[in-house]
Amino acid sequence: DVVMTQSPLSLPVTLGQPASISCRSSQSLVYSDGNTYLNWFQQRPGQSPRRLIYKVSNRDSGVPDRFSGSGSGTDFTLKISRVEAEDVGVYYCMQGTHWPPSITFGQGTRLEIK
């Protein structure tokens, strides 16, 4: 199975400052159809995950534009331009390119306010 590795695992950020989370895959996530099936999810404390970004850089409806996704091949990044208090939670990347056999998630990055 493809392994997704996130860094850092813990991210203390001052309010109003930018934040960046890296996600690396053990194999290229470019599918033969030209798409890259890499999503980002946010899980606020006590809540279910919520999709933020799909196919690397497409923001979901209702997601603030301070969130952006980028990357290609095996290296991907989620950026928050100015962190707000409501951004506290755990962020996961997920790949669907190498399915079947498996959909795989990263270990998660915990964002907290410094």
Place this chain on the structure above:
Amino acid sequence: QVTLRESGPALVKPTQTLTLTCTFSGFSLSTSGMCVSWIRQPPGKALEWLALIDWDDDKYYSTSLKTRLTISKDTSKNQVVLTMTNMDPVDTATYYCARTRITIFGVGPDIDYWGQGTLVTVSS
């Protein structure tokens, strides 16, 4: 409006079989490209995909857990059922069902809507 809700026992004993039901609305599992996945999350740990069933009744399982899992659907009731055999305390987790869509070529699973999750504790 897409919603999903998981139901099942909160507590199971080791070696027992767990049966969870996902009841959903706002989409149909008879629509091409529509699927439902099960994902779990042990307390304080990461998400783990378990299984997926598609509109055509094709079933896919986690490599590491496939011998213990069975997924099925009842399209008329808008329900998907997951069973997991031989439960162990390490299976203690919140279990989520989630709407998943795949392309017309049957690739690129995209998880977009999640249920609230149900916590299952395995203990004697």
